[in-house]
Amino acid sequence: xxxxxxxxxxxxxxxxxxxxxxxxxxxxxxxxxxxxxxxxxxxxxxxxxxxxxxxxxxxxxxxxxxxxxxxxxxxxxxxxxxxxxxxxxxxxxxxxxxxxxxxxxxxxxxxxxxxxxxxxxxxxxxxxxxxxxxxxxxxxxxxxxxxxxxxxxxxxxxxxxxxxxxxxxxxxxxxxxxxxxxxxxxxxxxxxxxxxxxxxxxxxxxxxxxxxxxxxxxxxxxxxxxxxxxxxxxxxx
Numbered sequence: 001x002x003x004x005x006x007x008x009x010x011x012x013x014x015x016x017x018x019x020x021x022x023x024x025x026x027x028x029x030x031x032x033x034x035x036x037x038x039x040x041x042x043x044x045x046x047x048x049x050x051x052x053x054x055x056x057x058x059x060x061x062x063x064x065x066x067x068x069x070x071x072x073x074x075x076x077x078x079x080x081x082x083x084x085x086x087x088x089x090x091x092x093x094x095x096x097x098x099x100x101x102x103x104x105x106x107x108x109x110x111x112x113x114x115x116x117x118x119x120x121x122x123x124x125x126x127x128x129x130x131x132x133x134x135x136x137x138x139x140x141x142x143x144x145x146x147x148x149x150x151x152x153x154x155x156x157x158x159x160x161x162x163x164x165x166x167x168x169x170x171x172x173x174x175x176x177x178x179x180x181x182x183x184x185x186x187x188x189x190x191x192x193x194x195x196x197x198x199x200x201x202x203x204x205x206x207x208x209x210x211x212x213x214x215x216x217x218x219x220x221x222x223x224x225x226x227x228x229x230x231x232x233x234x235x236x237x
Contacts, residue, residue, distance in 0.1 A: 005028050005030045006062075008025050029206070065080070117153075120149045177202065206221060
């Protein structure tokens, strides 16, 4: 059985007449964390949206767990076992933390329920203290944790995290890093879109660097760290 969980092949995405992703192609392997790195506007979020079917590919192929998923509706892709934590969080602001989690609850693609309310509150002690609080009354960092927890309630096998550390207080960024490391130990596959390479160093195995919708680097995160030309040119490190 192949360890390739996600496979993008020559994916092109347009917003109207604007060509955003150019022949995007990479693989994410089972149980590993892949960082999609690049400056703001490089195409990282569009790549996430293409995988989820929110920004459909005009050409190319997207394979998940051995089957093509490009052209499918976002809800159908989610049911196959992919969960997205969007950049803008999209919590239900008038509903409580409890309600936000219950809304998203469903078994995984294999019918199993690994994440329950109890498990979530054990893993997210910050949320456990505010179960009855309206999501709109939470800080940005707390909403980010809620969005991650809500994703897990769908019991995904592949998690897409779009800019999880952006604009957050250091203590929340540390908590998100801890959670990602914990998730890695469960065998889940993670694709992480980030501008902050330093955040990714301790939590990612592999890396893809995107610039202007095109891939300029594929390899391990450690090899990328040592590549001063790529990091200096495309990541401003």
